[in-house]
Amino acid sequence: MMEAVRVAATAGLRLAWTAVTSPAARVAAVPRLARACTTIPSKYDERDPAPLFFDPNVQEILKRVTGRNYDKIFRRRYDEKRLSPPKYEFLTDEELGELREEMEKKAETLLQMPPVVKQREPIMDVLSRDPALVGFDTCRYIFTDITYGVTDRKRFIVVRDADGTLRQASWEERDRMNQIYNPQPGRKIRSHRVFEEENLKNVLDREEYEFVLDLACAQFEPDDPEYQRVTGRVYETLEARRCYQILHSTRHYGPLCFYLTWNKKIDNLLTTLIQQEMLSEGADIVRLYYLIHPDSKSAGHHVDLSLPLETIKAYMEQDSLQRAKLQLAIQAYQEIVQQRHQCQEDVKAAHGL
Known part of the structure; x- marks a missing residue:
């Protein structure tokens, strides 16, 4: 001793x-x-995902697809902190620009993504x-x-x-x-009971996805097996229910996209993005797929930023595991765009333009 x-x-x-x-x-x-x-x-047993996750190109894509819905980023949170009353001021254009820059920095901090690393030995x-x-x-x-x-x-x-x-x-x-x-704020010596499988299932049934992910970030280290089990469980539930937009404009949306892309499960996400007419984000997901899986069949396809639909089609034709579903979504989108264009032409003709 x-x-x-x-x-x-x-x-x-x-x-x-x-x-x-x-x-x-x-x-x-x-x-x-x-x-x-x-x-x-662990979903990251094959190779260490950290070098790819921290790659500047990957980080740029993940930040871009996360979005900037400021109403959601600065929404009221139930974290037991005292709410400050609103303050109204008259500002010049210069002062308003400075305030917007300050808010952008705060949003960047709130959207800081949890790191994705390999499970510790x-x-x-x-x-x-x-x-x-x-x-x-x-x-x-x-x-x-x-x-x-x-x-x-x-x-x-x-x-x-x-x-x-x-x-x-x-x-x-x-x-x-x-x-x-050396106690860390928000962390307990004994893990929260919400992470037990039965309790976790009940919380996920109530769609408290962000709550569980925030709590996991506070309780565990990123390479902790329990952290990866809990986050993987949440991501798989979101994938099964196709409710990705719940995490949009949060710090967990980037790791979710990285997880789905790493495990080659982006077809449902692409379908959802096409249905919501978010083609640029869909093209970014395909670019992320190329970076993570450089040996994919469509990785050599030239990516044109001005033609996001063509990028998605190239992935659909060569690498998609649910090609029929993606094809139907693209056809439905093209029909909607065509009908919208025809409606605009009819309105112009009715007004003699």
């Missing part, structure tokens, strides 16, 4: 130790918690084994570096198990100790 203290003293660290006074059955659960991380399915590093400490106590001892200014990722945390094993703390133990000694 004193070995961890000696190591810390050599490194010049301030340590706080915590005795986990649970029965021996809880001690045996530590390896099980570490293994549980690897059993949770479990920590299984054993530092030493001391058989002489077997049976010394029935609880674990956790030694935590509480030096000011050390990041949670680099914080020195080791655990002495009841069987004498000295090891690096697992991710679950690290999260718990970091929250005890």
